[in-house]
Each structure stands twice: as C-alpha cells, then as structure tokens.
Amino acid sequence: MASFPLTVIRSAFRVADHIVPEIAGRAAFELFCRTPHPDRVPEKERRALEQAAPFMAAARQHRLTAGSGWVMAHDFRPPQEVERRRTVLVIHGWHSRTDHMTALIDALRRSGARVIAIDLPGHGKSSGRRLNMANAVEAAATAAGWFGPFDAVVGHSFGGAVAVNAIVGSIRGIAAIAAERLVLISAPNSMPAYFADFGRMMDLGTRTQTALVGHVERVSGHPLDDFVGANQLAQVDIPTLVIHAPDDKEVPAENAKAYAGAGRHVRLVWAPGLGHRRIVAGPGVLAELTSFVAGWQHAALAH
Secondary structure: OOOHHHHHHHHHHHHHHHHOHHHHHHHHHHHHHEOOOOOOOOHHHHHHHHHHHHHHHOOEEEEEEEOOEEEEEEEEOOOOOOOOOEEEEEEOOOOOOHHHHHHHHHHHHHOOEEEEEEOOOOOOOOOOOEOOHHHHHHHHHHHHHHHOOEEEEEEEOHHHHHHHHHHHOOOOOOOOOOEEEEEEEOOOOEHHHHHHHHHHHHOOOHHHHHHHHHHHHHHHOOOHHHOEHHHHHOOOOOOEEEEEOOOOOOOOOHHHHHHHOOOOOEEEEEOOOOOOOHHHHOHHHHHHHHHHHOOOOOOOOEO
C-alpha cells in the first residue's frame, strides 16, 4: 500500500495533468531530482560514516566551484612506499557518497593510483539538494578540469551512468572528459527507462510525462532517448570493464548485458552473490578492478 504522502502527490499530479501539464512536468522533474536532507541520517548510515571516518580524514579535500554550486573532491594519495603510477576518478551512486567507496578507493591507491573521488551534487559534502545527469556530469567535468586527464574513471550505480555521459560529452555546454579506461560497476543503462519507471510510480498522466521528458531535454540539450548508455558507449573506443552481480535487485543484470553489447572494447565480468552495494568491496571485484586500471588482465571472477 502506498504511503499517505505518496497518495496525495499522485492525486495532485492526476489533477494537474488535466489543467497545467507543463507545470506538473516541471514539478515532477524537481521531485525526481530531490535528494535527502543532509541532517536526516538513518542510524545504519551514521554507523557506516563513523566507520569510514578515519580513512576519509586522510584525504585532502578540494572544494571546487561548479555552475550548480560547489563540488567536494576527496584526494587520496598512494602510500609513501608505493610509487604513484596513475590518476583515477571515482564516482559514487545515487543516495551514496565517497565514504561508501573506501574499500575500492583503498585498493586503487595501494596499487599506485592517486584517487580523486567526488561527492555528487546534493550528496556527501557537496552543496545542493538536487541531482540529475546534467549537474552530475558538470561535477565530473569540473574535477577533470582540475585533476585530469584521468588514466581511468570508475563509476558505481548511477555514478557509472554519469561516467559514460561525462566521457561522451552528452550535456550541452560541458566538454567531454579525457580518460584512458572506464569501469562501470552495477551501472544502469537506460535513462528513458528510469523516467518511465518514475512516471509509473508517481502515476503521471500522459501529458505530464511528455512535459517531464521535454524538461529533461531543455536541461541537458539532448532528447531523453539519447541517454542510453550502451548506445553512447558504442560511440567511443575506450577499453571498458563492466562488473555486475547477476542477483542485483536494484539494477538488473540486463543492464550489464546491454553495455556488453556496445562493442569489442567492452568486457563484462560477473560478480555472483554481491548484490548492488556489497559489490564495491568484494575482494575479487577489487582485484579485477585494479588489474584492469593498471592495464593488466585478470580472471578472478566469472566472465
């Protein structure tokens, strides 16, 4: 059964669809982009942040100015005894933050990488209360302007979709970022599917859904149908590693299969049993990731 607030919102959208569908579409877009209040942290999340705090404290923090606000970039250096060999950009997913990527970041830095991990807009220590593909790509491009070009870009969940869009330069007025390699972990493939699911969840009428899609185009500079990751990835000849759990319930495995079909430059590796979130700390995943970023091949997981 839907919650009372959701029922009220759905009812309002149904009425607005008949009277002011353009306004309803804009309101739906703003609702889609809204991020949680930074002071309302669940207890489980609070414990996770406390556990990550010592590792996060070792990073240098850079507050970067972007058009939508400021972006926090966490700068992790390799241990003193390890020679720095490469620079890697790491992008977390929706309702996440750099603090949840510490195992992955630590594996990269121990392999000789300087890791620049950004908090996306409305997340972690970055400003704002809204996130969409446009301001996320802008955040990645802002980091690239300061620290790029990158030897690799690694994205988890929505951060993987952001990585693809940043590399192909999908947002009007934002230059594509330069990278030698790309890693997509549990990444969604289709933004049109995301918005269709959101429309069904909110019970949006046809005219409101059309207005919502039109607003996405005005913000991004491209039709929503252009934001299909596999099609975008097929346009760039960049070695890409896709890691996905067959049992992922948040981003189904079909997304990984779609990416794998983008071309011979894409390699798909399955990580059974790790779901959507534990995958970023799986030992086999980290070995596969660091080997790929270093330019080696690995076979720890099921191909």
